[in-house]
Amino acid sequence: MSRRAVAMATAATVLVVVAAVIVIIRVSGPDEAAQGISNDRSPEDVASYWTTERMRRASPG
DSSP: OOHHHHHHHHHHHHHHHHHHHHHHHHHSOGGGSOOOOOOOSOHHHHHHHSOHHHHHHOOOO
16 A cells, blocks of 8 residues: 555544544534532531531542
8 A cells, every 4th residue: 555545544534533523522412411410418418518527638539
């Protein structure tokens, strides 16, 4: 296979992958996006959970 044929095949593959990504992004609507975490606890429950000791030991993530 010549270098030109390899370059053309590579370019075609890249275009197909980019097109597929664009289609996937456009097909999924905002309703299908990550929803996050919903909190249905009262502020009092949350405040009682976070004791001074828990806050001291907590780490991000």
